[in-house]
Amino acid sequence: MTTTLARKAPATPTPAQRRALLAALADPKGRVPEYTSTRVLDAIYLARWVHEVTNTGRAAWNARLHGYEGPTFLSINSRGRAALLTEAGRTALREAGPDGRLPEGTAWPTARTLHRDGLVEYRDANGTVHPTDGDDGVRGPLYAPYVTELGRRIVTGFPQAHRAV
Known part of the structure; x- marks a missing residue:
């Protein structure tokens, strides 16, 4: 018998997720710090508080469709900013x-x-x-x-x- 564990997006950020989102907010390009743990990155991506972009700020998925193979990073978005506030x-x-x-x-x-x-x-x-x-x-x-x-x-x-x- 196999069991599938469906990961659920967090409703509010944990302290570690808050630190990552606040650090991204402080970055001029909204970048989540590279030292952020994989667990935190997965959670904030799953919650859709960040999205993957290229160095020029283009959506990574769209850039890849057009042949882009360069570096990408996670950037805080409006949902991520909203998640930080009551x-x-x-x-x-x-x-x-x-x-x-x-x-x-x-x-x-x-x-x-x-x-x-x-x-x-x-x-x-x-x-x-x-x-x-x-x-x-x-x-x-x-x-x-x-x-x-x-x-x-x-x-x-x-x-x-x-x-x-």
Whole structure:
């Protein structure tokens, strides 16, 4: 008797998958790092959070149809960017002010999670960046969360961003 184990695509990224997707987000071309484990690569590909592209950003399957035999890599796509955010995080980043400040009503767990992933940074009134929001448990937060370049990229994508198929 043979048993077939059907692999199921993950609904949300594991910590290792999140690290790979965030590293891809930080790469100028959206490349998943080469050192990423095969298990993680398989999972994020199966979940369709990345797709295979050539060095010029063309879809690898299409390039191969036209005779391309060069190197390819996995690149994060819009689904991969969306998988990194909760609905609250997505809303906070999209509703940030023109100066990048998150909306006043953003819950601290949301801001903290976005900060952990490098999508926001805490700044004081002078624009100086701080490692935390400055909350000592008595006065409340002293510094406001502002969207980083990585935070903008997760919402808007890359200049050559690929759409999920």
